[in-house]
Amino acid sequence: MKKVISRIYMAIIFVFLYAPIVILVLFSFNDSDTKSRAVWSGFSLRWYQKLFSNGELLNALRNTLIIAVVAAIAATVLGTVAAIGINSMKKWPKRFVMSVGNLPMVNPEIVTGISLLLLFVFGARLLHVELGIFSVILAHITFCLPYVILSVMPKLRQMDNSLFEAAQDLGCTPIHSFFKVVFPEILPGIITGAVMAFTLSIDDFVISYFTSGTTQTLPVYIYSMTRKRVSPEINALSTLLFGTILVLLLVINFSKKRSNDVKEKEEAR
């Protein structure tokens, strides 16, 4: 009995989580002249075809991807370095820096967005430049940083510091021993941080909206369609993005499991 109930519960949770995505994918194949998202009228790939001939949309997508990649890489590098620095601090300074660093995470996005806008407008006026893709990238690095730090920190804490010292005892320079010993240990944390920064950046609307000047990111573009009607091209695009991420996750999990199996075998020997 208990099992049945728990199964049903599971099923309901999965329906809640995935029903919207299933509907979205389904209607990306809808053969409708009215851009309908509610009435099914046959299968077609027209929205995919349209998607790739829509210059504005692809332009917005390109901006979004450039911003996400650059911001994720920059935030990951900065965040990892910062985490290492924070980790070697004493207890109280460490606490202080961590809580200050986490502030942007609990800060409402709209506050972050507006304050960054004010700062950028001020800076842009001083330097006689305009807001654009560069200011969005800066803003995204800012709000991605704490997430990277948070995902790298636990790995650093888990690591035995004597490994690092041992490497130096055996003749490594500090930099060398970092890349030989510390880096491989904390790599999973870094990857998690990078992926998180990437998805957060792609996803962000509020902060990009305020800081983007005359460039446009994908979420802002989609939002501007709401007076007339959000086109199923967006469904098609979301399906492609969802599919890519799904495949990526499957591959990552699969290869993780394989490497774990290999490790276990080696240990068994």
Add this chain to the structure above:
Amino acid sequence: MKKILSLFLSSLLLVSCFALSASAEQEEPLEAEDTGITINVYNWGEYISDGSDGTMNVNQEFTKRTGIHVNYTTFDTNESLYSKLVSGGASYDVIFPSDYMVARMIEEGMLQKLDFSNIPNYKYIDEDYRDLAYDPQNEYSVPYTWGVVGIFYNKNYVKEAPTSWDVLWDDQYQGKILMFDNPRDAFGIAQKRLGYSFNSTDMAEWQEAAELLKEQKPLVQAYVMDQIFDKMEIGEAWLAPYYAGDAAVLVEENDSIGFSIPTEEGTNFFVDAMCIPADAQHKAEAEAYINFLCDPEIAAANMEYVGYSTPESAAKELMDEEITSNPIYYPSQEIIDNSEVFLTLPSEINEKVDKLWIEVKMGSSGSTATLIVVLLGFLLLYIVIVITKTIKRKRMNRY
């Protein structure tokens, strides 16, 4: 682990390359000399013919003919256009505000006077759409589209085409009525029903309209904008006021949906116009762009894509007869004469209207107060729990 990282990065690279190459498209050779100038255009979403389904790609055509490049971006409401301009950090060359926003921007000195010698195609704009109340001397704006507000209804449930806004207060349609999710349009309907002007400066009239909207609230299924398409299509809602220009998709593809303009009280007549902000950096090029959009051939292509009505008779002649003779898109002169344009409201009225609108949607300020009290209660509970836990832990540690 390295493998995963490289996999991740390479797939990223792949995706971005793909997007880059796709958006680079095959650019046609320019007919005019490349000026190297890029103008920033800020328009409503999906409000220009973009080249899909064999239509004309207007922006590309413009670049081809003039050698001026276009950075085309989009917004969703007049208010977000306004806030973007006010906040600084973005300088646009051509913007497309609606009537009342044009008036407000003129008042606040945010627009430049146009040099009409650079816009010879202005001659195609019909007399009826010049010198409208929002820009009386027609110095700052050139109309791009216009339309009226009407009611979409489901013929299966609403037997007669509504001729009055009263139908939105009819309790036999309880839970099947949709309303605009913006204050000007929603209040406008209530004001017309009361026989008042949209641009009233008498706070008592606004108050009365707000009371009327509150009275209507139990009948309203939801306050929405573009969701009306889905809700009307599947029959979840039966009555919804919306802009006539969007009628095309709903009425043409769906036999059971009709569109009617309430003639008894009159309706809202709106114009979306092209303007140049005061801080534009390429004024002459912006005027060339406006001129280009006024070209009847281009205007016709845009209107066929967008679905709103054109202020140019010359463009109408180039369009499908079926559209131009359709009273949904081009209502009779009587209806237009009986309708009113939104104008800008004095800022103190604006503020009060915003407050009234929040009251209509959220209920009175009393319920906000209770919400805050409840939240504070939870906060207090949380603090108490944390304190007791700490005390307990300390006690445990003592032993």
